[in-house]
Every structure is written in structure tokens, then in C-alpha cells.
Amino acid sequence: xxxxxxxxxxxxxxxxxxxxxxxxxxxxxxxxxxxxxxxxxxxxxxxxxxxxxxxxxxxxxxxxxxxxxxxxxxxxxxxxxxxxxxxxxxxxxxxxxxxxxxxxxxxxxxxxxxx
Amino acid sequence: xxxxxxxxxxxxxxxxxxxxxxxxxxxxxxxxxxxxxxxxxxxxxxxxxxxxxxxxxxxxxxxxxxxxxxxxxxxxxxxxxxxxxxxxxxxxxxxxxxxxxxxxxxxxxxxx
Numbered sequence: 501x502x503x504x505x506x507x508x509x510x511x512x513x514x515x516x517x518x519x520x521x522x523x524x525x526x527x528x529x530x531x532x533x534x535x536x537x538x539x540x541x542x543x544x545x546x547x548x549x550x551x552x553x554x555x556x557x558x559x560x561x562x563x564x565x566x567x568x569x570x571x572x573x574x575x576x577x578x579x580x581x582x583x584x585x586x587x588x589x590x591x592x593x594x595x596x597x598x599x600x601x602x603x604x605x606x607x608x609x610x611x612x613x614x615x
Numbered sequence: 616x617x618x619x620x621x622x623x624x625x626x627x628x629x630x631x632x633x634x635x636x637x638x639x640x641x642x643x644x645x646x647x648x649x650x651x652x653x654x655x656x657x658x659x660x661x662x663x664x665x666x667x668x669x670x671x672x673x674x675x676x677x678x679x680x681x682x683x684x685x686x687x688x689x690x691x692x693x694x695x696x697x698x699x700x701x702x703x704x705x706x707x708x709x710x711x712x713x714x715x716x717x718x719x720x721x722x723x724x725x726x727x
Binding site: 504509532534541542543544545546549593595597602603604605606607608609 | 624651656657658659660661664705712713714715716717719720
């Protein structure tokens with residue numbers, strides 16, 4: 501089946517710094533990628549949708565200047581958390597869809613801790 | 616607004632027993648419904664989905680779900696659980712252009 505990877509799997513950064521999370525579709529071309537945020541013991545919340553070569557569409561309440569999303573190729577999307585603060589600590593999950601299947605394939609997630 | 620409710624935060628069943636995880640949704644149109652399973656260190660895996668047609672949907676790993684429009688429900692069932700089924704289960708509804716709204720999740724524990 502289709503595989504989506506995320507890197508890094510976990511990261512610790514200091515408050516005020518920026519951190520980049522990569523999401524890759526390993527064996528298919530992802531025309532659309534999605535970024536979710538999951539708080540402990542809570543549901544996944546959609547942050548934004550990105551189509552290859554286009555600007556990302558952000559959900560209401562998500563700061564586009566804080567969470568920069570780039571979908572430069574059909575196999576790679578990146579999420580950059582800029583000027584991170586402790587409240588940005590969370591589990592970030594990407595998913596990708598493309599090709600003939602309508603299904604979204606999810607990455608394993610990246611745990612971000614901001615100290 | 617669309618929403619998904621999973622009333623049970625945590626369920627414990629014995630290995631070999633039957634399982635039913637509840638899911639209720641609120642959505643104005645005919646919903647696309649999904650059940651995903653999340654295991655530690657792994658991405659969410661699709662168990663099954665309902666788009667239209669037969670309201671009883673078969674999925675992977677022996678799971679099935681039944682769409683009941685009158686009750687706005689899409690409950691997940693398995694006749695006999697295995698220890699490997701211990702995980703977090705999420706129900707989701709698609710509300711447009713593949714955008715998913717997830718329920719709060721149900722954590723399943725299996726007693727040996």
C-alpha cells in the first residue's frame with residue numbers, strides 16, 4: 501500500500517526558534533497533502549490543505565504566518581512552525597492523497613516539544 | 616456545522632469477545648464516513664469507509680460498520696477481538712474536498 505513518511509519523528513526546540521517538518525509520499529505522487537494537529541488524548545484537527553504548486557488553504561483559526569506550508573513537489577510537503585512557543589507543542593500529522601485512489605494515507609506523525 | 620461524536624473514550628474488552636465502537640455524526644448532506652485505527656508509532660490506517668450503497672460495510676482485519684441514517688450513526692463492530700486490536704480508533708466524516716472531521720477517538724484495551 502501507499503506509504504507516507506514524516507521526518508523527524510520527534511523534535512525538541514527552544515522557544516522562539518523555527519522548526520521544519522517534512523512529509524513525503526514514498527511510492528505515489530501526492531497531488532494533495534493535509535496537515536493535522538493532535539493534542540494529547542484528543543482528536544485530529546485539520547490545519548491546512550495543500551496542492552502541489554499552489555498556496556496552502558488554511559482552516560479557520562490557523563495562523564498562516566506561524567505555520568508555513570510548502571508543497572513544492574508531488575512527493576514532498578513541509579510544515580514550518582515559525583517562532584515556536586510552548587503552546588505549539590503538539591503532535592503534527594500529515595496525510596497525502598493522489599493517483600486513482602480517493603484515500604488519504606497518513607504519516608506516523610511528528611511530536612514537537614517547545615521548551 | 617459538521618461534527619463527529621464518539622461517546623466512549625475508553626473501552627476494555629476481553630480477547631475473543633465482541634466489540635462495538637459507537638460513532639454519531641452531524642452533517643447536513645449525505646456523509647462520507649470513515650473509521651481509522653491509530654497505533655503508537657504508526658500512521659492512521661483506514662479500516663473501512665462508507666460512500667453510498669449497502670449500509671453494512673466490510674473492512675480490513677475483520678471489522679465492519681453499519682450506517683444508520685435515521686440514527687446518524689456509523690458504529691464499528693468486530694465479532695471477536697484479538698490482542699493486536701488494542702489501539703486508538705477514530706471515526707471521521709468528510710465534509711468537502713477530502714476534508715475530514717474526526718471524533719475524539721476511543722481507546723481500546725484488550726484483556727487477555
